[in-house]
Amino acid sequence: MNQNEFIKAYAPATVANVCCGFDVLGFALDQPGDEVWARLADKPGITITAVTGVAGLTADPKENVIGVVAQKMLDDLQLEQGLELQLHKGMPVGSGLGSSAASSAAAAFAVNELLGKPFTTQELVLYAMEGERKASGSAHADNVAPALLGGFVLVRDYAPLDVVPLGVPVDMFCSVLYPQIELKTSLSRSILKQEIPLKKGIRQWGNLAGLMVGLLKKDYGLIGRSLHDEIFEPERSILIPLFKQVKEAALAAGAMGCGISGSGPSIFALSATRETAQAVSAAMEKVYAHSGIETKSYLSPVPKEGVRLIAQTTLASA
Protein backbone atom coordinates (compact mmCIF):
# COMPACT_ATOMS: atom_id res chain seq x y z
CA MET A 1 0.00 0.00 0.00
CA ASN A 2 1.13 3.54 -0.68
CA GLN A 3 1.69 5.57 2.46
CA ASN A 4 0.74 8.77 0.67
CA GLU A 5 -2.65 7.56 -0.42
CA PHE A 6 -5.53 9.34 1.21
CA ILE A 7 -9.31 9.22 1.01
CA LYS A 8 -11.77 11.98 1.77
CA ALA A 9 -15.40 11.02 2.27
CA TYR A 10 -18.53 13.05 2.84
CA ALA A 11 -21.62 11.81 4.71
CA PRO A 12 -24.79 13.85 5.01
CA ALA A 13 -27.09 14.81 7.82
CA THR A 14 -30.15 12.61 8.26
CA VAL A 15 -33.64 12.91 9.66
CA ALA A 16 -34.65 9.95 11.83
CA ASN A 17 -38.07 8.92 13.15
CA VAL A 18 -39.93 10.87 10.43
CA CYS A 19 -43.12 11.30 12.52
CA CYS A 20 -44.64 7.82 12.50
CA GLY A 21 -41.39 5.87 12.03
CA PHE A 22 -39.94 6.13 15.52
CA ASP A 23 -36.67 4.19 15.74
CA VAL A 24 -37.18 2.45 12.37
CA LEU A 25 -37.14 5.11 9.63
CA GLY A 26 -34.76 7.79 8.48
CA PHE A 27 -33.88 9.72 5.35
CA ALA A 28 -30.79 11.46 4.06
CA LEU A 29 -30.31 15.13 3.30
CA ASP A 30 -27.90 16.35 0.67
CA GLN A 31 -26.36 18.87 3.05
CA PRO A 32 -25.18 19.74 5.66
CA GLY A 33 -22.72 16.93 6.32
CA ASP A 34 -19.33 15.89 7.66
CA GLU A 35 -16.03 15.08 5.96
CA VAL A 36 -13.58 12.44 7.10
CA TRP A 37 -10.07 12.30 5.70
CA ALA A 38 -8.12 9.09 6.19
CA ARG A 39 -4.59 7.91 5.42
CA LEU A 40 -2.54 4.82 6.20
CA ALA A 41 0.09 5.55 8.85
CA ASP A 42 3.61 4.18 9.25
CA LYS A 43 3.16 2.93 12.77
CA PRO A 44 0.25 1.08 14.37
CA GLY A 45 -2.52 2.89 16.19
CA ILE A 46 -5.10 5.48 15.18
CA THR A 47 -4.31 9.16 15.39
CA ILE A 48 -6.84 11.91 14.83
CA THR A 49 -4.70 14.76 13.56
CA ALA A 50 -7.44 17.37 13.24
CA VAL A 51 -11.03 18.03 14.24
CA THR A 52 -12.36 21.19 12.66
CA GLY A 53 -15.67 22.90 12.02
CA VAL A 54 -17.08 22.88 15.55
CA ALA A 55 -15.36 23.63 18.83
CA GLY A 56 -14.99 21.28 21.76
CA LEU A 57 -14.90 17.86 20.05
CA THR A 58 -12.23 15.49 21.27
CA ALA A 59 -9.42 14.23 19.05
CA ASP A 60 -8.91 11.22 21.30
CA PRO A 61 -9.39 8.25 18.94
CA LYS A 62 -10.94 6.22 21.77
CA GLU A 63 -13.54 8.94 22.38
CA ASN A 64 -14.26 10.47 18.99
CA VAL A 65 -16.70 8.32 17.00
CA ILE A 66 -14.49 8.27 13.89
CA GLY A 67 -11.70 6.66 15.90
CA VAL A 68 -14.05 4.17 17.51
CA VAL A 69 -15.49 3.12 14.14
CA ALA A 70 -12.08 2.81 12.50
CA GLN A 71 -10.61 0.82 15.41
CA LYS A 72 -13.48 -1.68 15.31
CA MET A 73 -12.93 -2.20 11.57
CA LEU A 74 -9.21 -2.77 12.04
CA ASP A 75 -9.84 -5.11 14.97
CA ASP A 76 -12.27 -7.25 13.01
CA LEU A 77 -9.80 -7.49 10.14
CA GLN A 78 -7.04 -8.32 12.66
CA LEU A 79 -4.92 -5.59 11.09
CA GLU A 80 -2.08 -3.94 12.97
CA GLN A 81 -2.15 -1.13 10.39
CA GLY A 82 -2.06 2.40 11.73
CA LEU A 83 -4.37 5.17 10.50
CA GLU A 84 -4.34 8.92 10.47
CA LEU A 85 -7.77 10.52 10.48
CA GLN A 86 -9.18 14.01 10.29
CA LEU A 87 -12.74 15.13 10.85
CA HIS A 88 -14.31 18.25 9.46
CA LYS A 89 -17.73 18.86 10.96
CA GLY A 90 -20.00 20.67 8.53
CA MET A 91 -23.00 20.48 10.85
CA PRO A 92 -23.86 21.29 14.43
CA VAL A 93 -23.58 18.71 17.19
CA GLY A 94 -26.67 17.85 19.25
CA SER A 95 -29.05 19.25 16.66
CA GLY A 96 -31.09 16.10 16.01
CA LEU A 97 -29.71 15.85 12.48
CA GLY A 98 -27.58 12.78 12.95
CA SER A 99 -24.29 14.55 13.54
CA SER A 100 -22.54 11.55 15.11
CA ALA A 101 -24.04 9.33 12.40
CA ALA A 102 -22.60 11.51 9.62
CA SER A 103 -19.14 11.36 11.20
CA SER A 104 -19.41 7.63 11.79
CA ALA A 105 -20.70 6.89 8.29
CA ALA A 106 -17.99 9.00 6.66
CA ALA A 107 -15.33 7.27 8.77
CA ALA A 108 -16.62 3.78 8.00
CA PHE A 109 -16.76 4.56 4.29
CA ALA A 110 -13.35 6.27 4.15
CA VAL A 111 -11.55 3.51 6.04
CA ASN A 112 -13.23 0.84 3.92
CA GLU A 113 -12.08 2.57 0.73
CA LEU A 114 -8.58 2.95 2.09
CA LEU A 115 -8.34 -0.73 2.96
CA GLY A 116 -9.55 -1.91 -0.46
CA LYS A 117 -13.25 -2.33 0.37
CA PRO A 118 -13.16 -5.42 2.58
CA PHE A 119 -16.71 -4.69 3.80
CA THR A 120 -20.12 -4.52 2.12
CA THR A 121 -22.31 -1.47 2.60
CA GLN A 122 -24.55 -3.46 4.97
CA GLU A 123 -21.46 -4.24 7.05
CA LEU A 124 -20.52 -0.56 7.04
CA VAL A 125 -23.90 0.14 8.64
CA LEU A 126 -22.91 -2.15 11.50
CA TYR A 127 -19.55 -0.40 11.93
CA ALA A 128 -21.07 3.07 11.79
CA MET A 129 -23.54 1.90 14.47
CA GLU A 130 -20.53 1.46 16.76
CA GLY A 131 -20.06 5.21 16.51
CA GLU A 132 -23.67 5.68 17.57
CA ARG A 133 -23.14 3.35 20.49
CA LYS A 134 -20.21 5.53 21.56
CA ALA A 135 -22.12 8.79 21.05
CA SER A 136 -25.45 7.91 22.61
CA GLY A 137 -25.07 4.60 24.35
CA SER A 138 -27.37 2.91 21.84
CA ALA A 139 -26.25 1.35 18.55
CA HIS A 140 -29.19 2.57 16.53
CA ALA A 141 -29.19 2.51 12.72
CA ASP A 142 -31.90 4.95 11.73
CA ASN A 143 -29.38 7.74 11.08
CA VAL A 144 -26.31 5.82 9.92
CA ALA A 145 -28.24 3.68 7.44
CA PRO A 146 -29.62 6.62 5.41
CA ALA A 147 -26.29 8.45 5.83
CA LEU A 148 -24.62 5.49 4.10
CA LEU A 149 -27.35 4.45 1.68
CA GLY A 150 -29.17 7.71 0.81
CA GLY A 151 -32.91 8.18 0.33
CA PHE A 152 -35.37 6.73 2.81
CA VAL A 153 -34.24 3.68 4.75
CA LEU A 154 -36.33 1.38 6.89
CA VAL A 155 -34.57 -0.41 9.74
CA ARG A 156 -36.97 -3.32 10.03
CA ASP A 157 -35.18 -5.11 12.81
CA TYR A 158 -31.92 -5.32 14.73
CA ALA A 159 -31.67 -9.01 15.55
CA PRO A 160 -30.30 -9.56 12.99
CA LEU A 161 -30.01 -6.12 11.43
CA ASP A 162 -32.40 -5.78 8.48
CA VAL A 163 -31.91 -2.52 6.65
CA VAL A 164 -34.30 -1.87 3.75
CA PRO A 165 -33.41 1.01 1.41
CA LEU A 166 -36.47 2.55 -0.25
CA GLY A 167 -34.49 4.99 -2.38
CA VAL A 168 -36.33 8.18 -3.31
CA PRO A 169 -39.43 7.03 -5.19
CA VAL A 170 -40.86 10.57 -5.32
CA ASP A 171 -39.22 13.99 -5.40
CA MET A 172 -39.02 15.28 -1.87
CA PHE A 173 -37.52 18.43 -0.42
CA CYS A 174 -36.79 18.91 3.22
CA SER A 175 -36.81 22.19 5.14
CA VAL A 176 -34.96 21.96 8.42
CA LEU A 177 -35.04 24.54 11.15
CA TYR A 178 -32.50 24.11 13.92
CA PRO A 179 -33.24 26.23 16.99
CA GLN A 180 -29.89 26.55 18.72
CA ILE A 181 -30.90 25.35 22.13
CA GLU A 182 -29.18 22.53 23.93
CA LEU A 183 -31.22 19.35 24.09
CA LYS A 184 -29.54 16.11 25.07
CA THR A 185 -30.73 12.99 23.28
CA SER A 186 -30.59 11.25 26.64
CA LEU A 187 -33.08 13.76 28.11
CA SER A 188 -35.31 13.53 25.06
CA ARG A 189 -35.28 9.73 25.37
CA SER A 190 -35.71 9.69 29.12
CA ILE A 191 -39.12 11.37 28.98
CA LEU A 192 -40.51 8.58 26.81
CA LYS A 193 -42.79 6.11 28.51
CA GLN A 194 -41.84 2.46 28.20
CA GLU A 195 -45.46 1.46 27.68
CA ILE A 196 -47.73 2.95 25.04
CA PRO A 197 -51.50 2.81 24.71
CA LEU A 198 -52.57 0.06 22.30
CA LYS A 199 -54.90 2.45 20.47
CA LYS A 200 -52.09 4.89 19.76
CA GLY A 201 -49.83 2.05 18.71
CA ILE A 202 -52.41 0.95 16.15
CA ARG A 203 -52.68 4.46 14.71
CA GLN A 204 -48.90 4.73 14.61
CA TRP A 205 -48.40 1.52 12.63
CA GLY A 206 -51.32 2.37 10.38
CA ASN A 207 -49.61 5.66 9.60
CA LEU A 208 -46.18 4.13 9.06
CA ALA A 209 -47.69 1.52 6.74
CA GLY A 210 -49.48 4.36 4.92
CA LEU A 211 -46.22 6.27 4.59
CA MET A 212 -44.47 3.25 3.07
CA VAL A 213 -47.29 2.71 0.59
CA GLY A 214 -47.48 6.42 -0.18
CA LEU A 215 -43.76 6.60 -0.91
CA LEU A 216 -43.69 3.49 -3.08
CA LYS A 217 -46.93 4.28 -4.91
CA LYS A 218 -45.87 7.92 -5.37
CA ASP A 219 -49.00 9.15 -3.61
CA TYR A 220 -48.22 12.53 -2.03
CA GLY A 221 -51.70 12.75 -0.53
CA LEU A 222 -51.25 9.48 1.33
CA ILE A 223 -47.75 10.50 2.44
CA GLY A 224 -49.16 13.71 3.89
CA ARG A 225 -52.04 11.94 5.65
CA SER A 226 -49.59 9.46 7.16
CA LEU A 227 -47.01 11.90 8.54
CA HIS A 228 -48.31 11.98 12.10
CA ASP A 229 -46.96 11.01 15.47
CA GLU A 230 -49.38 10.95 18.36
CA ILE A 231 -47.12 9.03 20.68
CA PHE A 232 -43.76 10.77 20.92
CA GLU A 233 -44.26 14.24 19.49
CA PRO A 234 -46.69 15.36 22.20
CA GLU A 235 -44.15 14.42 24.88
CA ARG A 236 -40.99 15.54 23.16
CA SER A 237 -42.20 18.74 21.54
CA ILE A 238 -42.61 20.43 24.92
CA LEU A 239 -38.79 20.54 25.05
CA ILE A 240 -38.70 22.59 21.83
CA PRO A 241 -39.84 26.21 22.17
CA LEU A 242 -42.46 27.28 19.59
CA PHE A 243 -42.66 23.77 18.06
CA LYS A 244 -46.42 23.87 17.65
CA GLN A 245 -46.34 27.27 15.95
CA VAL A 246 -43.52 26.23 13.61
CA LYS A 247 -45.41 23.11 12.61
CA GLU A 248 -48.58 25.06 11.94
CA ALA A 249 -46.64 27.57 9.87
CA ALA A 250 -44.94 24.83 7.85
CA LEU A 251 -48.20 23.06 7.07
CA ALA A 252 -49.91 26.35 6.25
CA ALA A 253 -47.08 27.12 3.80
CA GLY A 254 -47.73 23.86 1.97
CA ALA A 255 -45.55 21.23 3.63
CA MET A 256 -47.05 17.76 3.44
CA GLY A 257 -45.79 16.92 6.90
CA CYS A 258 -43.70 18.31 9.72
CA GLY A 259 -42.17 16.85 12.85
CA ILE A 260 -39.20 16.59 15.17
CA SER A 261 -35.98 15.50 13.50
CA GLY A 262 -34.58 12.60 15.50
CA SER A 263 -34.90 13.54 19.14
CA GLY A 264 -34.75 17.25 18.31
CA PRO A 265 -34.45 20.13 18.68
CA SER A 266 -34.37 20.44 14.85
CA ILE A 267 -37.73 20.50 13.15
CA PHE A 268 -38.14 19.11 9.64
CA ALA A 269 -40.84 19.59 7.04
CA LEU A 270 -41.25 17.69 3.77
CA SER A 271 -42.51 19.27 0.56
CA ALA A 272 -43.05 18.03 -2.96
CA THR A 273 -41.20 20.86 -4.69
CA ARG A 274 -38.22 23.09 -4.00
CA GLU A 275 -40.42 26.18 -4.30
CA THR A 276 -42.78 24.96 -1.60
CA ALA A 277 -39.87 23.96 0.59
CA GLN A 278 -38.46 27.49 0.26
CA ALA A 279 -41.78 28.99 1.34
CA VAL A 280 -41.95 26.49 4.19
CA SER A 281 -38.44 27.37 5.37
CA ALA A 282 -39.33 31.07 5.34
CA ALA A 283 -42.53 30.43 7.28
CA MET A 284 -40.70 28.35 9.88
CA GLU A 285 -37.98 30.98 10.33
CA LYS A 286 -40.53 33.73 10.75
CA VAL A 287 -41.96 32.04 13.84
CA TYR A 288 -38.60 32.30 15.57
CA ALA A 289 -37.78 35.77 14.21
CA HIS A 290 -38.27 37.71 17.44
CA SER A 291 -37.94 34.82 19.89
CA GLY A 292 -34.38 35.58 20.99
CA ILE A 293 -33.41 32.04 19.92
CA GLU A 294 -30.83 31.79 17.16
CA THR A 295 -31.76 29.41 14.35
CA LYS A 296 -30.10 27.77 11.38
CA SER A 297 -32.03 26.68 8.31
CA TYR A 298 -31.22 24.03 5.76
CA LEU A 299 -33.05 23.22 2.56
CA SER A 300 -32.16 20.02 0.79
CA PRO A 301 -33.64 17.50 -1.58
CA VAL A 302 -33.81 13.96 -0.26
CA PRO A 303 -30.97 12.54 -2.36
CA LYS A 304 -30.63 9.05 -3.84
CA GLU A 305 -27.03 8.92 -2.68
CA GLY A 306 -25.70 9.00 0.86
CA VAL A 307 -22.01 8.87 1.76
CA ARG A 308 -19.54 9.49 -1.05
CA LEU A 309 -15.93 9.84 -1.97
CA ILE A 310 -15.03 13.48 -2.52
CA ALA A 311 -11.27 13.22 -2.98
CA GLN A 312 -8.48 10.68 -3.13
CA THR A 313 -4.88 10.45 -4.29
CA THR A 314 -4.02 8.60 -7.42
CA LEU A 315 -2.17 5.42 -6.60
CA ALA A 316 1.51 6.13 -7.13
CA SER A 317 2.50 2.48 -6.82
CA ALA A 318 0.77 -0.83 -6.32
Added chain:
Amino acid sequence: MNQNEFIKAYAPATVANVCCGFDVLGFALDQPGDEVWARLADKPGITITAVTGVAGLTADPKENVIGVVAQKMLDDLQLEQGLELQLHKGMPVGSGLGSSAASSAAAAFAVNELLGKPFTTQELVLYAMEGERKASGSAHADNVAPALLGGFVLVRDYAPLDVVPLGVPVDMFCSVLYPQIELKTSLSRSILKQEIPLKKGIRQWGNLAGLMVGLLKKDYGLIGRSLHDEIFEPERSILIPLFKQVKEAALAAGAMGCGISGSGPSIFALSATRETAQAVSAAMEKVYAHSGIETKSYLSPVPKEGVRLIAQTTLASA
Protein backbone atom coordinates in the same frame (compact mmCIF):
# COMPACT_ATOMS: atom_id res chain seq x y z
CA MET B 1 -87.87 -0.09 -11.45
CA ASN B 2 -88.82 -3.61 -12.29
CA GLN B 3 -90.17 -5.61 -9.36
CA ASN B 4 -88.80 -8.84 -10.77
CA GLU B 5 -85.25 -7.65 -11.00
CA PHE B 6 -82.86 -9.38 -8.69
CA ILE B 7 -79.17 -9.27 -7.91
CA LYS B 8 -76.98 -11.97 -6.48
CA ALA B 9 -73.60 -11.02 -5.09
CA TYR B 10 -70.71 -13.03 -3.71
CA ALA B 11 -68.21 -11.76 -1.15
CA PRO B 12 -65.21 -13.76 0.01
CA ALA B 13 -63.71 -14.66 3.33
CA THR B 14 -60.87 -12.45 4.50
CA VAL B 15 -57.85 -12.71 6.76
CA ALA B 16 -57.43 -9.72 9.06
CA ASN B 17 -54.45 -8.64 11.18
CA VAL B 18 -51.95 -10.64 9.06
CA CYS B 19 -49.41 -11.04 11.89
CA CYS B 20 -47.92 -7.54 12.22
CA GLY B 21 -50.95 -5.61 10.90
CA PHE B 22 -53.24 -5.82 13.91
CA ASP B 23 -56.44 -3.87 13.25
CA VAL B 24 -55.09 -2.20 10.09
CA LEU B 25 -54.45 -4.91 7.49
CA GLY B 26 -56.47 -7.60 5.79
CA PHE B 27 -56.52 -9.60 2.59
CA ALA B 28 -59.17 -11.37 0.58
CA LEU B 29 -59.44 -15.04 -0.22
CA ASP B 30 -61.11 -16.32 -3.35
CA GLN B 31 -63.18 -18.82 -1.41
CA PRO B 32 -65.01 -19.65 0.83
CA GLY B 33 -67.56 -16.84 0.78
CA ASP B 34 -71.17 -15.77 1.21
CA GLU B 35 -73.93 -15.01 -1.28
CA VAL B 36 -76.59 -12.36 -0.88
CA TRP B 37 -79.64 -12.27 -3.13
CA ALA B 38 -81.62 -9.03 -3.22
CA ARG B 39 -84.84 -7.90 -4.88
CA LEU B 40 -87.01 -4.79 -4.69
CA ALA B 41 -90.24 -5.51 -2.83
CA ASP B 42 -93.76 -4.15 -3.33
CA LYS B 43 -94.22 -2.84 0.16
CA PRO B 44 -91.79 -0.93 2.42
CA GLY B 45 -89.59 -2.69 4.91
CA ILE B 46 -86.86 -5.27 4.66
CA THR B 47 -87.68 -8.97 4.70
CA ILE B 48 -85.09 -11.72 4.85
CA THR B 49 -86.83 -14.62 3.15
CA ALA B 50 -84.12 -17.21 3.59
CA VAL B 51 -80.90 -17.84 5.47
CA THR B 52 -79.21 -21.02 4.34
CA GLY B 53 -75.83 -22.72 4.59
CA VAL B 54 -75.39 -22.64 8.36
CA ALA B 55 -77.86 -23.34 11.11
CA GLY B 56 -78.98 -20.94 13.79
CA LEU B 57 -78.62 -17.57 12.07
CA THR B 58 -81.52 -15.17 12.52
CA ALA B 59 -83.68 -13.97 9.64
CA ASP B 60 -84.74 -10.91 11.64
CA PRO B 61 -83.64 -7.99 9.44
CA LYS B 62 -82.87 -5.91 12.52
CA GLU B 63 -80.55 -8.60 13.83
CA ASN B 64 -78.98 -10.19 10.76
CA VAL B 65 -76.11 -8.07 9.43
CA ILE B 66 -77.45 -8.08 5.86
CA GLY B 67 -80.67 -6.44 7.06
CA VAL B 68 -78.79 -3.91 9.16
CA VAL B 69 -76.53 -2.92 6.27
CA ALA B 70 -79.43 -2.64 3.79
CA GLN B 71 -81.56 -0.60 6.19
CA LYS B 72 -78.76 1.91 6.80
CA MET B 73 -78.33 2.36 3.04
CA LEU B 74 -82.08 2.94 2.54
CA ASP B 75 -82.19 5.33 5.49
CA ASP B 76 -79.34 7.44 4.17
CA LEU B 77 -80.99 7.62 0.76
CA GLN B 78 -84.30 8.49 2.45
CA LEU B 79 -85.94 5.72 0.46
CA GLU B 80 -89.19 4.07 1.59
CA GLN B 81 -88.44 1.25 -0.84
CA GLY B 82 -88.89 -2.27 0.47
CA LEU B 83 -86.36 -5.06 -0.07
CA GLU B 84 -86.39 -8.82 -0.05
CA LEU B 85 -83.08 -10.39 0.87
CA GLN B 86 -81.66 -13.89 1.12
CA LEU B 87 -78.37 -14.99 2.58
CA HIS B 88 -76.50 -18.12 1.70
CA LYS B 89 -73.58 -18.71 4.05
CA GLY B 90 -70.75 -20.52 2.31
CA MET B 91 -68.46 -20.32 5.29
CA PRO B 92 -68.52 -21.06 8.99
CA VAL B 93 -69.51 -18.44 11.55
CA GLY B 94 -67.05 -17.54 14.33
CA SER B 95 -64.08 -18.95 12.45
CA GLY B 96 -61.96 -15.81 12.29
CA LEU B 97 -62.37 -15.62 8.52
CA GLY B 98 -64.55 -12.54 8.38
CA SER B 99 -67.88 -14.33 8.14
CA SER B 100 -69.97 -11.30 9.15
CA ALA B 101 -67.83 -9.13 6.88
CA ALA B 102 -68.50 -11.36 3.87
CA SER B 103 -72.27 -11.21 4.50
CA SER B 104 -72.14 -7.46 5.08
CA ALA B 105 -70.00 -6.76 2.02
CA ALA B 106 -72.20 -8.91 -0.22
CA ALA B 107 -75.32 -7.16 1.12
CA ALA B 108 -73.87 -3.67 0.63
CA PHE B 109 -72.77 -4.51 -2.89
CA ALA B 110 -76.04 -6.23 -3.89
CA VAL B 111 -78.27 -3.45 -2.57
CA ASN B 112 -76.11 -0.81 -4.23
CA GLU B 113 -76.39 -2.60 -7.58
CA LEU B 114 -80.13 -2.97 -7.15
CA LEU B 115 -80.57 0.73 -6.44
CA GLY B 116 -78.53 1.85 -9.46
CA LYS B 117 -75.17 2.30 -7.72
CA PRO B 118 -75.81 5.42 -5.66
CA PHE B 119 -72.70 4.73 -3.55
CA THR B 120 -68.98 4.55 -4.28
CA THR B 121 -66.98 1.52 -3.23
CA GLN B 122 -65.42 3.56 -0.41
CA GLU B 123 -68.94 4.34 0.82
CA LEU B 124 -69.84 0.67 0.64
CA VAL B 125 -66.98 0.00 3.05
CA LEU B 126 -68.67 2.33 5.53
CA TYR B 127 -72.05 0.57 5.11
CA ALA B 128 -70.54 -2.88 5.43
CA MET B 129 -68.84 -1.67 8.62
CA GLU B 130 -72.34 -1.20 10.06
CA GLY B 131 -72.73 -4.96 9.76
CA GLU B 132 -69.51 -5.39 11.70
CA ARG B 133 -70.76 -3.02 14.36
CA LYS B 134 -73.86 -5.19 14.68
CA ALA B 135 -71.92 -8.45 14.74
CA SER B 136 -69.09 -7.54 17.08
CA GLY B 137 -69.90 -4.19 18.62
CA SER B 138 -67.03 -2.55 16.75
CA ALA B 139 -67.28 -1.05 13.26
CA HIS B 140 -63.90 -2.29 12.08
CA ALA B 141 -62.93 -2.28 8.40
CA ASP B 142 -60.05 -4.72 8.17
CA ASN B 143 -62.32 -7.53 6.95
CA VAL B 144 -64.99 -5.64 5.00
CA ALA B 145 -62.48 -3.54 3.06
CA PRO B 146 -60.64 -6.50 1.51
CA ALA B 147 -63.97 -8.35 1.09
CA LEU B 148 -65.12 -5.42 -1.06
CA LEU B 149 -61.87 -4.39 -2.72
CA GLY B 150 -59.91 -7.65 -3.04
CA GLY B 151 -56.18 -8.14 -2.54
CA PHE B 152 -54.42 -6.63 0.45
CA VAL B 153 -55.99 -3.55 2.00
CA LEU B 154 -54.51 -1.21 4.57
CA VAL B 155 -56.94 0.61 6.85
CA ARG B 156 -54.67 3.54 7.70
CA ASP B 157 -57.14 5.38 9.88
CA TYR B 158 -60.79 5.59 10.92
CA ALA B 159 -61.22 9.30 11.58
CA PRO B 160 -61.90 9.79 8.75
CA LEU B 161 -61.78 6.34 7.21
CA ASP B 162 -58.72 5.97 4.98
CA VAL B 163 -58.72 2.68 3.13
CA VAL B 164 -55.67 1.99 0.96
CA PRO B 165 -55.93 -0.93 -1.49
CA LEU B 166 -52.57 -2.49 -2.30
CA GLY B 167 -53.93 -4.98 -4.81
CA VAL B 168 -51.93 -8.18 -5.19
CA PRO B 169 -48.45 -7.05 -6.22
CA VAL B 170 -47.05 -10.60 -5.94
CA ASP B 171 -48.62 -14.01 -6.36
CA MET B 172 -49.71 -15.24 -3.00
CA PHE B 173 -51.52 -18.39 -1.91
CA CYS B 174 -53.16 -18.81 1.42
CA SER B 175 -53.63 -22.05 3.35
CA VAL B 176 -56.28 -21.78 6.04
CA LEU B 177 -56.90 -24.31 8.74
CA TYR B 178 -60.05 -23.85 10.77
CA PRO B 179 -60.11 -25.91 13.96
CA GLN B 180 -63.80 -26.22 14.78
CA ILE B 181 -63.69 -24.96 18.33
CA GLU B 182 -65.82 -22.12 19.60
CA LEU B 183 -63.87 -18.93 20.20
CA LYS B 184 -65.75 -15.69 20.67
CA THR B 185 -64.14 -12.58 19.18
CA SER B 186 -65.12 -10.80 22.37
CA LEU B 187 -63.08 -13.27 24.48
CA SER B 188 -60.15 -13.08 22.08
CA ARG B 189 -60.25 -9.26 22.30
CA SER B 190 -60.78 -9.16 26.06
CA ILE B 191 -57.45 -10.84 26.80
CA LEU B 192 -55.54 -8.08 25.00
CA LYS B 193 -53.76 -5.58 27.19
CA GLN B 194 -54.60 -1.93 26.59
CA GLU B 195 -50.95 -0.93 26.99
CA ILE B 196 -48.10 -2.45 25.04
CA PRO B 197 -44.36 -2.32 25.69
CA LEU B 198 -42.72 0.39 23.57
CA LYS B 199 -40.01 -2.02 22.42
CA LYS B 200 -42.55 -4.48 21.07
CA GLY B 201 -44.47 -1.65 19.43
CA ILE B 202 -41.32 -0.58 17.60
CA ARG B 203 -40.70 -4.12 16.33
CA GLN B 204 -44.34 -4.40 15.27
CA TRP B 205 -44.32 -1.23 13.18
CA GLY B 206 -40.92 -2.11 11.77
CA ASN B 207 -42.37 -5.42 10.62
CA LEU B 208 -45.54 -3.89 9.21
CA ALA B 209 -43.50 -1.32 7.31
CA GLY B 210 -41.32 -4.18 6.05
CA LEU B 211 -44.38 -6.11 4.94
CA MET B 212 -45.68 -3.12 2.96
CA VAL B 213 -42.33 -2.61 1.27
CA GLY B 214 -41.96 -6.34 0.63
CA LEU B 215 -45.36 -6.53 -1.01
CA LEU B 216 -44.87 -3.46 -3.18
CA LYS B 217 -41.28 -4.28 -4.11
CA LYS B 218 -42.20 -7.92 -4.77
CA ASP B 219 -39.61 -9.12 -2.26
CA TYR B 220 -40.77 -12.47 -0.87
CA GLY B 221 -37.78 -12.65 1.47
CA LEU B 222 -38.68 -9.36 3.10
CA ILE B 223 -42.35 -10.37 3.29
CA GLY B 224 -41.36 -13.54 5.11
CA ARG B 225 -39.02 -11.74 7.51
CA SER B 226 -41.78 -9.26 8.31
CA LEU B 227 -44.63 -11.68 9.04
CA HIS B 228 -44.28 -11.69 12.83
CA ASP B 229 -46.44 -10.67 15.72
CA GLU B 230 -44.82 -10.57 19.12
CA ILE B 231 -47.61 -8.60 20.77
CA PHE B 232 -50.91 -10.36 20.17
CA GLU B 233 -50.07 -13.85 18.98
CA PRO B 234 -48.41 -14.92 22.25
CA GLU B 235 -51.55 -13.94 24.17
CA ARG B 236 -54.16 -15.10 21.71
CA SER B 237 -52.61 -18.32 20.52
CA ILE B 238 -53.07 -19.95 23.91
CA LEU B 239 -56.79 -20.06 23.07
CA ILE B 240 -56.06 -22.17 19.95
CA PRO B 241 -55.05 -25.78 20.63
CA LEU B 242 -51.87 -26.87 18.82
CA PHE B 243 -51.28 -23.41 17.35
CA LYS B 244 -47.54 -23.49 17.90
CA GLN B 245 -47.18 -26.92 16.31
CA VAL B 246 -49.32 -25.92 13.31
CA LYS B 247 -47.23 -22.82 12.77
CA GLU B 248 -44.00 -24.76 12.98
CA ALA B 249 -45.36 -27.32 10.51
CA ALA B 250 -46.48 -24.61 8.07
CA LEU B 251 -43.12 -22.85 8.13
CA ALA B 252 -41.25 -26.15 7.82
CA ALA B 253 -43.38 -26.97 4.75
CA GLY B 254 -42.28 -23.74 3.08
CA ALA B 255 -44.81 -21.09 4.09
CA MET B 256 -43.31 -17.61 4.21
CA GLY B 257 -45.40 -16.73 7.24
CA CYS B 258 -48.15 -18.08 9.46
CA GLY B 259 -50.42 -16.56 12.07
CA ILE B 260 -53.88 -16.28 13.55
CA SER B 261 -56.57 -15.22 11.09
CA GLY B 262 -58.43 -12.30 12.62
CA SER B 263 -59.06 -13.18 16.24
CA GLY B 264 -59.00 -16.92 15.47
CA PRO B 265 -59.39 -19.79 15.79
CA SER B 266 -58.48 -20.15 12.09
CA ILE B 267 -54.80 -20.23 11.29
CA PHE B 268 -53.51 -18.89 7.97
CA ALA B 269 -50.22 -19.40 6.16
CA LEU B 270 -48.99 -17.56 3.07
CA SER B 271 -46.96 -19.19 0.31
CA ALA B 272 -45.53 -18.00 -2.98
CA THR B 273 -46.90 -20.88 -5.07
CA ARG B 274 -49.95 -23.09 -5.12
CA GLU B 275 -47.76 -26.20 -4.81
CA THR B 276 -46.16 -24.92 -1.62
CA ALA B 277 -49.55 -23.89 -0.25
CA GLN B 278 -50.81 -27.44 -0.87
CA ALA B 279 -47.89 -28.91 1.04
CA VAL B 280 -48.44 -26.36 3.80
CA SER B 281 -52.14 -27.24 4.07
CA ALA B 282 -51.29 -30.93 4.32
CA ALA B 283 -48.68 -30.26 7.02
CA MET B 284 -51.11 -28.13 9.02
CA GLU B 285 -53.86 -30.76 8.81
CA LYS B 286 -51.49 -33.49 9.90
CA VAL B 287 -50.90 -31.75 13.23
CA TYR B 288 -54.60 -31.98 14.05
CA ALA B 289 -55.05 -35.48 12.59
CA HIS B 290 -55.39 -37.36 15.88
CA SER B 291 -56.35 -34.43 18.09
CA GLY B 292 -60.04 -35.17 18.27
CA ILE B 293 -60.71 -31.66 16.94
CA GLU B 294 -62.50 -31.46 13.61
CA THR B 295 -60.89 -29.14 11.08
CA LYS B 296 -61.72 -27.55 7.77
CA SER B 297 -59.07 -26.51 5.26
CA TYR B 298 -59.19 -23.90 2.54
CA LEU B 299 -56.61 -23.15 -0.09
CA SER B 300 -57.02 -19.97 -2.08
CA PRO B 301 -54.98 -17.49 -4.04
CA VAL B 302 -55.15 -13.93 -2.79
CA PRO B 303 -57.36 -12.54 -5.57
CA LYS B 304 -57.30 -9.08 -7.14
CA GLU B 305 -61.08 -8.96 -6.95
CA GLY B 306 -63.28 -8.97 -3.87
CA VAL B 307 -67.06 -8.84 -3.92
CA ARG B 308 -68.71 -9.51 -7.27
CA LEU B 309 -71.98 -9.90 -9.08
CA ILE B 310 -72.72 -13.55 -9.77
CA ALA B 311 -76.25 -13.32 -11.17
CA GLN B 312 -78.88 -10.77 -12.07
CA THR B 313 -82.07 -10.59 -14.12
CA THR B 314 -82.08 -8.77 -17.39
CA LEU B 315 -84.05 -5.57 -17.08
CA ALA B 316 -87.50 -6.24 -18.52
CA SER B 317 -88.46 -2.56 -18.55
CA ALA B 318 -86.80 0.73 -17.78
